[in-house]
Amino acid sequence: MTPITTLGFDADDTLWHNERVFRLTEERFATLLADYSEKNHLTDRLLAAERRNVLHYGYGVKGFTLSMIETAIEVTDGKVPADVIAEILEAGRDMLSHPVDPLPYVEETLKAVKDDYRLVLITKGDLFDQERKVSASGLDVYFDAIEIVSEKNADTYKTLFSRHGTGPTEAMMIGNSLKSDILPALEAGAFGAHVPHDITWALEEADAPHGSDRFFRLDHIGKLPQLLARLS
Amino acid sequence: MTPITTLGFDADDTLWHNERVFRLTEERFATLLADYSEKNHLTDRLLAAERRNVLHYGYGVKGFTLSMIETAIEVTDGKVPADVIAEILEAGRDMLSHPVDPLPYVEETLKAVKDDYRLVLITKGDLFDQERKVSASGLDVYFDAIEIVSEKNADTYKTLFSRHGTGPTEAMMIGNSLKSDILPALEAGAFGAHVPHDITWALEEADAPHGSDRFFRLDHIGKLPQLLARLS
Numbered sequence: 001m002t003p004i005t006t007l008g009f010d011a012d013d014t015l016w017h018n019e020r021v022f023r024l025t026e027e028r029f030a031t032l033l034a035d036y037s038e039k040n041h042l043t044d045r046l047l048a049a050e051r052r053n054v055l056h057y058g059y060g061v062k063g064f065t066l067s068m069i070e071t072a073i074e075v076t077d078g079k080v081p082a083d084v085i086a087e088i089l090e091a092g093r094d095m096l097s098h099p100v101d102p103l104p105y106v107e108e109t110l111k112a113v114k115d116d117y118r119l120v121l122i123t124k125g126d127l128f129d130q131e132r133k134v135s136a137s138g139l140d141v142y143f144d145a146i147e148i149v150s151e152k153n154a155d156t157y158k159t160l161f162s163r164h165g166t167g168p169t170e171a172m173m174i175g176n177s178l179k180s181d182i183l184p185a186l187e188a189g190a191f192g193a194h195v196p197h198d199i200t201w202a203l204e205e206a207d208a209p210h211g212s213d214r215f216f217r218l219d220h221i222g223k224l225p226q227l228l229a230r231l232s
Numbered sequence: 233m234t235p236i237t238t239l240g241f242d243a244d245d246t247l248w249h250n251e252r253v254f255r256l257t258e259e260r261f262a263t264l265l266a267d268y269s270e271k272n273h274l275t276d277r278l279l280a281a282e283r284r285n286v287l288h289y290g291y292g293v294k295g296f297t298l299s300m301i302e303t304a305i306e307v308t309d310g311k312v313p314a315d316v317i318a319e320i321l322e323a324g325r326d327m328l329s330h331p332v333d334p335l336p337y338v339e340e341t342l343k344a345v346k347d348d349y350r351l352v353l354i355t356k357g358d359l360f361d362q363e364r365k366v367s368a369s370g371l372d373v374y375f376d377a378i379e380i381v382s383e384k385n386a387d388t389y390k391t392l393f394s395r396h397g398t399g400p401t402e403a404m405m406i407g408n409s410l411k412s413d414i415l416p417a418l419e420a421g422a423f424g425a426h427v428p429h430d431i432t433w434a435l436e437e438a439d440a441p442h443g444s445d446r447f448f449r450l451d452h453i454g455k456l457p458q459l460l461a462r463l464s
Contacts, residue, residue, distance in 0.1 A: 058360025062294035078314040127359040128290030150360045
């Protein structure tokens with residue numbers, strides 16, 4: 001049996017709520033534009049803008065704010081008043097100072113595993129905002145390393161599990177996104193533990209892997225120590 | 233004499249033009265708002281917005297675009313038409329795909345020093361956009377490590393010169409910003425070589441250090457090998 005020495009943890013919606021903050025802001029956005037567009041239509045157009053813009057902006061709140069502004073102009077045929085744009089700017093800034101709420105079981109799980117494994121936080125998105133959230137969460141004390149990357153693919157996991165551990169084959173990635181956390185980690189040769197979150201961004205959706213004996217699904221992150229005990 | 237083993241290079245306006253792209257975009261912004269605001273006043277208001285927002289947005293093009301939109305709303309007392317906002321969004325996106333032009337002497341200098349020193353690129357700003365520029369410049373092949381950080385202070389240099397070299401006292405930081413590249417590197421115990429650029433963003437201005445025997449000023453980056461030879 002391969003020993004596991006290193007645990008990689010995704011952050012947004014694995015360690016703390018994130019998607020919820022985006023959904024709340026989308027509600028606020030829909031209210032601002034209620035006179036111009038029906039909510040479902042607006043959400044579709046916003047998602048289309050995000051999908052287009054992720055190539056230019058990468059992930060994160062600032063790009064999301066720019067996509068909201070673009071969508072507001074689009075759905076109003078250029079008639080959106082400047083005070084609505086000002087409110088969108090404010091909604092974006094509010095996201096950037098939103099409190100960081102750890103998810104249930106997170107802190108006790110990190111405490112339980114930290115002495116037996118090297119812990120690496122691996123998150124993608126905006127450097128500045130992710131650093132703020134890591135620090136605001138108070139969870140940074142449990143990690144041996146924190147890596148903020150622009151994209152999570154197999155190479156990312158190979159590099160990071162080699163830099164901070166004993167290579168990908170002796171590492172496990174834990175996260176809520178099959179697409180970003182689990183599939184590329186498995187491709188890199190690591191173990192993957194999927195911890196589903198109740199809301200998933202459309203751009204993060206993917207099918208579960210088939211036939212991998214390195215793939216596990218946990219009801220919640222609190223089940224991780226049990227899984228690790230079983231594998232060791 | 234302390235040996236120098238490691239060279240840290242700033243990127244924007246040290247290895248390639250950057251501030252020029254911001255200034256061109258400011259011209260475009262001024263043209264868009266010419267009916268509402270006189271150029272100097274507009275530039276002042278934009279700088280004030282950037283200064284306020286850097287705490288929320290950090291450095292980079294996306295935050296700059298958001299600050300332009302905010303300023304456009306401000307200087308027009310909320311009367312800016314949506315098509316002007318759309319043009320500002322486009323100006324921001326154009327910045328994010330702007331070609332990366334290495335500065336004179338850069339490539340030959342990197343070639344000249346790369347076999348005798350460990351080379352680390354240390355740049356602050358937006359992760360996604362900085363990675364794009366590093367890759368588009370073609371200069372990444374000369375570096376042993378590339379570090380994109382959210383802020384450059386003495387601790388940043390201590391950490392990075394320890395991670396990639398033999399510690400700050402045996403390292404030299406080379407860059408165009410006294411405030412971000414030179415003063416904090418000197419504070420960390422490293423050498424600092426200031427390579428002035430013809431335009432400097434107001435938020436990067438600082439006075440030159442006095443009485444440090446680890447501080448040097450170069451007319452251009454091509455003089456670096458000569459300085460290193462003199463110090464070794």
